[in-house]
Amino acid sequence: MPLTALHATAGALDLTAPGVGAIPWEQIHRARPRAPLTCRECGHGLHAKVSPLGARFFAHDAGAPACSLTGETMSHRMLKMELATAIRSAGWHAELEAPGTGWRADVLATSPDGQKRMAWEAQLASTTAQDLTKRTATMAVEGVDVCWVSDKNTPWMGQVPSIQVQSPGESEHATNSGLAVIAGPAVFDPLWCERARRCDRANAPYGRPPGPCAGHGHWTGLGDPMDLHCFVQHVLGGAVKAVRSSTALHLGFDRHNAGPYVWTTHPHWAAEQKQLQAQAARDAWVADRGPHWDAIPSQRALHEAAKAALLARQAALRPLAVEFVATQAGGPVGVRDPDPDWAMGTPLYVHDLAQAVISPVASRINDEIKQRLASVTVIVASTKERNRLARVCAAEQRFEEFEVETAKPLKPPSGVTLQRALDHLYPRY
Template structure:
């Protein structure tokens, strides 16, 4: 029903006029009025339903000429306040519906001409992307109202595009976002200047087109992730990966962003940390699934690198200071449950008595790098073997001729891959 050519009034003609700036254009009229009229882009007809001035056929298979300057006058009403409206065209070709004099205090009076222009641009971009666009739509039960509602060709996916130019608190905008989400409707909040709530909800900042470009530009909100070579650390060993990942602001036009969002190639993303862009800090950004995946992989690699770097530092200190070594030993031995340790000690003691005819002694208090976080076992006061050493920390120069006792065959195989030929590794538990 809405897949028609948009009748895009020449709002932008003002912006391209070298005699005027966009600021002058938006302040040339009283708020919500053109020539003293409270305007709206939609009107309701008793038979045709909702008429949309931005569509060539008004969205109802009806021409503009059927409602503009006809006698007798077509009976049209404002969708918001139900007061009578009539079709008008501005000197620059802007099609709209104006309230008759003496109307009630309509909510449309609170929308500036800039607001209407932005709604038109959003609707135009949505329709250019092959989706339906309805203006000034109320939700079920009337508990929400949106400037522009986009619908996929099959009607299965709906998304609200809100031109939020007036002041609003973070709590209010979050509540409105949640009400839409409760009905399965996503949202993108659009403004023309930075606001305190930017990034806290799915949002973008747009600017009117320059004189040589017909499209509005997205000044903030979209981002891409890029990995760069480290230039922060002087020493290579100081940087875990030798590179860093950063989010950067993405330059894109409003029609291109709308198309990518509707196609699903750009989605709202909430990174684990605040994203610092050139225009401020954002907790949510619009980006592609590809960049989300790249950032996620880099985050995992970075955390692993930091853990590896911390571990290497601890191991370096462990060679010199007993306290650091004690931390390593405790962390490794806690990987094996207490009951498994007890069973392993009993099995080792029985094995050594059978092998040597003597009772072993376990030296838990011996905490040294030599034992690779394992527990030394002595016979006649001399080192005989080690229980459950960490394969990643074994230095076979210190464990030569020692019997290695491990809880499973998996541990045995892990040690034998690096053990010198002839090393005895005994596994006890399945």
């Protein structure tokens, strides 16, 4: 149901603006004669209404054609109103349900000088990243940036410039003033080797010099939520912008893979650019040493064998691990892909809470991962694997061992163990 209407003589009326417009509410709600109102989207007649909770809105008259504004939920309308309020608090003009050429913005923000426009879209219904990408490009043709806003962790989050918000009743993340932004903004956490000319973390072939450090930084989400009004003010003021990241995103344990778009400030964008330049310099350094510098056939085969052995062991353990977790946690078990945050082990979740991890790689376990693993059960295939992991895990780490059969790995070259191959394949960050 729309929050705006077109009056035959007074023009556009907006229920979220201070005052409805040039006409008082009493002259359009249950007025006689009836106020001449039409929908800005479909042109059909509208009439003013009040919900049982006292919210004002416009409703289509009987016999209305199909209109995108007809099926809006109360949550959708409330989010549009909150976005409009935040935009006006930032000193910009907010127009609801603003039409464009081939698009319509839920809330269109226009700068005080009229030179800049930005659409804020309350996207609560199911859609796809492809559809939102197309709609974003359509608005970009007219110089209109866009931010897609949802209250769910959707598959398209980050695939387009977007944020996730929560209300006070849903989470302690929400602020006193209303909605809180809990996903979308990010910072770049730079990480460089102490000896810049010798990268201690490079995935270099055995016996080869590691070369210059290309940087090991990544994007991370904000530690604390941000008030929606504050976020809107920073975006409209130009301090925060949407950028397409080119390096790893470690944005927490989201249900969906994080997309490349993040909202950040210029210093964090510049930090990523510095790392990308360093990576280009390292690529050039490797290229100068010839095409075979990082492609030793025997080592490459060993790496593939090590990876295949790890994946085979995890696959063999998976059904037993799922049965074990289901019994212990009493709920449906979700199995995810091997994850660097779990030392390349396969995590198992129940109701979005991690319960166990199958066969993590010992060399990938740092202090942060050690602490994370301490809260779950580590599933292993042998006493040897358990002992190897116990040396790097916390003293109180819980283990569960199952006997499974897996294909024997390729025999490594003399002096090179399979575990060393795994260490090379998955170097510690």
